[in-house]
Amino acid sequence: GAVVSQHPSWVICKSGTSVKIECRSLDFQATTMFWYRQFPKQSLMLMATSNEGSKATYEQGVEKDKFLINHASLTLSTLTVTSAHPEDSSFYICSAGVPMGSYEQYFGPGTRLTVT
Amino acid sequence: GQNIDQPTEMTATEGAIVQINCTYQTSGFNGLFWYQQHAGEAPTFLSYNVLDGLEEKGRFSSFLSRSKGYSYLLLKELQMKDSASYLCAVKDSNYQLIWGAGTKLIIKP
Secondary structure, eight states: OOOEEEEOSEEEEOTTOOEEEEEEESSSOOSEEEEEEEOTTOOOEEEEEEETTSOOEEOTTOOTTTEEEEEEETTEEEEEEOSOOGGGOEEEEEEEEOTTTOOOOEEOOOEEEEEO | OOEEEOOSEEEEETTSOEEEEEEEEOSSOSOEEEEEEOTTSOOEEEEEEOSSEEEEETTEEEEEETTTTEEEEEEOSOOGGGOEEEEEEEEOTTSOEEEOOOEEEEEEO
């Protein structure tokens, strides 16, 4: 089946620094990738949808200048959390899919970010 | 607005059967999904329904009624490892996934 990887799986950083999370589709080309955030005991919250070669579409309330998304190729999307603060500590999950017809999104294993 | 409702938490006994319900109100419908998520892990795909009826896959079955905006996930012969959150999600007319808050299932021996 389709495999999506994320790197790193966990990261601890100091407040004010930036962190980059990579999401890769290993055995298929993902024209669309989704970035989610999940706080403890809460459901997934879609942050943004990125399409290869175009700007990401951010959900309401998500700061696009703080959460930079780059989908430079059909197998790689990156999320950079800029000037991270403790409230950004969360579980970040990416998923990949083919739009308009694919019935499944393939999830990466997630990245746990802790900002101290 | 778009809304997906499922119970917050359910408890069941090992070896028993449990049904997790999901009701939805979305702008359009292009399929309903069930995902399993263990604590601290990413969701894993369980089932997909786009037509009315029951889809069976081993110990897990999923049912859909589009006219009622209703689905359920049925888990049989419960095992301790089935303790997890179960997420219901609907793909709307824009093919965007709308997620429910998830149902935490607790299995007791």
